[in-house]
Amino acid sequence: MRALIQRVKEASVTIDRRIYSEIGQGLLILLGIEAEDTQEDINWLAGKIARLRIFSDENDAMNLSVQDIDGDCMVVSQFTLHASTKKGNRPSFIHAAKPEIAIPLYEKLLLQIENETNKKVKTGCFGAMMDVALINDGPVTIWIDSKKRE
Helix, strand or coil: CEEEEEEEEEEEEEECCEEEEEECCEEEEEEECECCCCHHHHHHHHHHHHHCCCEECCCCCEEECCCCCCCEEEEEECHHHHCECCCCCCCECCCECCHHHHHHHHHHHHHHHHHHHCCCCEECCCCCCCEEEEEEEEEEEEEEECCCCC
């Protein structure tokens, strides 16, 4: 699993000109799933997201997690995070999981983040054409790959 995590002041997903979901201060997580992802990837990534200390404390140091600030999480599926640009100029998405594999893994990750944060996770709509809006706080943007675990 690959996650592009953005610390946000607010974020929203709009589908067909209607707001589908929105959050205040917290994390917008763009998520790419590949067929080889497992429950182990889900557990590791959800724990990392919940405990990632990227919010400022009273000394303006990044020492607080989304849990510490009682922030929100929004997860938006984004198969393009598994794009390969190795050959040519048109990206290949061969490594992105097909919906029948990706959707159950996506739903399991949502539940695991909710378990880790004790808070409902907002979402996009899997497979829909979405307009994602955000105010990036910082900006702070973190790339995490559950296979590399760096």
